[in-house]
Amino acid sequence: MKNQVQLITYVDRIGCNSISELEYMLQSKLNGLFGGVHLLPFYYPIDGKDAGFDPIDHMQIDSRLGDWNDLKSLAKASEVMADLIVNHISAESSQFKDFLEKGSKSEFFDLVLTRDKVFSEDISEEEILKIYRPRPGSPFTKFQLKDGKELAVWTTFTSNQIDIDVNSNIGLAYLENILTVFQKAGVSMIRLDAAGYAIKKAGTSCFMIKETFDFIDDLTQKAKSKGIEVLVEIHSFYQTQIEIAKKVDYVYDFALPVLVLDTIFNANSSNLKNWLKIAPKNVITVLDTHDGIGVVDVASEGNRAGLIPDTTLEKIVEQIHINSKDSSKKATGAAASNLDLYQVNCTYFEALGKDENAYLIARAIQFFVPGIPQVYYVGLFAGDNDMELLSNTNVGRDINRHYYSQEEIDAVLKSRFFNDFKKLILFRNQHSAFNGQFEVLDTLNNELQLKWTNEDTWAVLAINLSEMKLNITFYDEIEKEKVLF
Incomplete structure (x- = not known):
């Protein structure tokens, strides 16, 4: 991956209707701004219940966006990162439908992770409490097969996202086949989505256990053999993140967004400076993504102190709500259909009270700390919270997933703010000091x-x-x- 600013975007939410239109935009209106682009899920369908992270067919590009030849063309013009959705398939997929139809006789029976494949007997309440959860409720959903038999299936995120058994031969083959398709299309880097949840073992948290590291390492080596670099997406206690970074190509610096807010809100750089002394260097830096602003990444864990005192962290979260005039409250926690209760849903611009100067300072910090910076498309245009989209979907993260028109984009590109932001991006891309x-x-x-x-x-x-x-x-x-x- 080039040591230049990268763009994170959905194909169809940045004033484009197709991959080819996005390629043209990167070569025209956004020319020179990005060394590469992370395309958020473009698989069929892009408008599932989790905005593409629940693909019915992971190896088919949604025809509304184009096909693999279009992606190959984009990859020739710009480095492309794609998501490898490791943990699950859609309940609407042909594989799971076959599983429900034929049960143990289905060729995909071993692909679907059922509760009894991990727990030989009924799981106890104590064991359930050990399981690390991204959302409240049970990690299982009961499904009835055609023959009337009922099975409890692992559904870590939603009942529409069916966990796969990545230890099975068919599970491994499923992931390897996706890698092969990516390689042929010119994808140069993958983000392992939800990889921390992929391995389940009785008596453990089922999150980032020893076997998970082994699985990630094995999948990483398979990707590297195809010329593909690997970014691992893990929200976790900061010391765990440091250990993960030692074992993979890249991790996200998910602590940075809140530490930058802490620095600006409290006019105090001490917590950020302390983090920079110990932070891993093989990182992708972000302030915003398609998800919320993570809290767990800086918070305490049990009796272990976090990067920010919990009392300070609570005040930072409250300040976000104040700055957004409480619109973020309507999208965070139990207020909407959230998969991740440990995140605050708000655009980063609104988190800073729509203060252009503060926002430019935040981006300058991001661009100067070690790592390769990524800028989310809503952040590129200093976007407001999309309350209309939130109201229509009641999905908390949609507050930061606006569908931009070309007219909206053109208006931002003409602004004084964007002129300054563009100057900062180009400086980060071009000055040789950042390779030192x-x-x-x-x-x-x-x-x-x-x-x-x-x-x-x-x-x-x-x-x-x-x-x-x-x-x-x-x-x-x-x-x-x-x-x-």
Whole structure:
């Protein structure tokens, strides 16, 4: 993956109707801004109950967006990351329908993970409580087969998302076949979606256990053999994230979004500085994604302290709600149909009270900390919370999944804010200092200074948090010493 800013987007929510239209936009209106693009699920169907993360057919591009040849064309013009949905298939898939029709005689019987494949006897309440849950309620859904038999099936996320047995031969073959299709289409990187939940073992949390690491490592090696890099998506306690990073190509720095809010809200960089001392370097940095703003990534776990005191974290969450005029409350936790109760659903721009200066400072911090920065399409356009979409779907995360028209995009591209944001993106893409050494300069906690040095070139980000002033200076042989902001 190029050490340049990457775009995260749905194909059909960024003013485009197809993959080919997106390719044209990246080469025209957004030319030069992104070293690659992470395409959120484009499989059939894109409009399932979980916005494509519940594919009926993982190896078929939704025909409304195009086909694999269109993706191959895009991959020639720009690096492409795609999601490998590791944990589950759709309840509407042909495989699961065959399972319900034929039961144990189905060729897909071993693909579907039933409760009795993990627990030989009825699961106790104590064992259920051990299972790490992304949502309230039981991790199982009972389905009736055609012959009348009832089976409890693992459904970690929703009853429409059927967990697969990744330890079975057919489960392994299912994932490998997707990798092969990706390779032929020119996909250069995959994000392992929900991989932390893929391995279930009785008596454990069924989340990021030893066997999960082994599974991820095995799948990573298979991807690498096809020339595909791997990003693992895990929301977890920060020390667990550090350990995971040692074993994979890339992880997300999911602690960063809240730490940046902490830095700005409290005019205090101490928690962020402490994290940068220990944070892994093989990371993809984000402030926003198609999911919410994660809390578990900085919170305490049991008697282990988090990156931010829990009392401070509670105030940060409350400040998000205040800044969004409580619109985020309507999309968070039990207020809507949320899969992840440990996330706050809100656009990052609204989380900062729609303050353009604060938002530019937040992005500058993201671009200067170690890692490859990704920018979510709503964040690219400094989007507001989409209350109309939330009202229509009652899906909390839809508040940050707006469908942009070309007219809306054109209006943003003409704005003063976007001109500054574009200048920052291009600087991050083009300055050679970001391929060098990183250091946090010693300052008071109401200031933050980050520096990159590569031979004779350097770039420094300096922020006065008390006055919310941003300053970026740099040096190279062509420009000599100059001020970007």
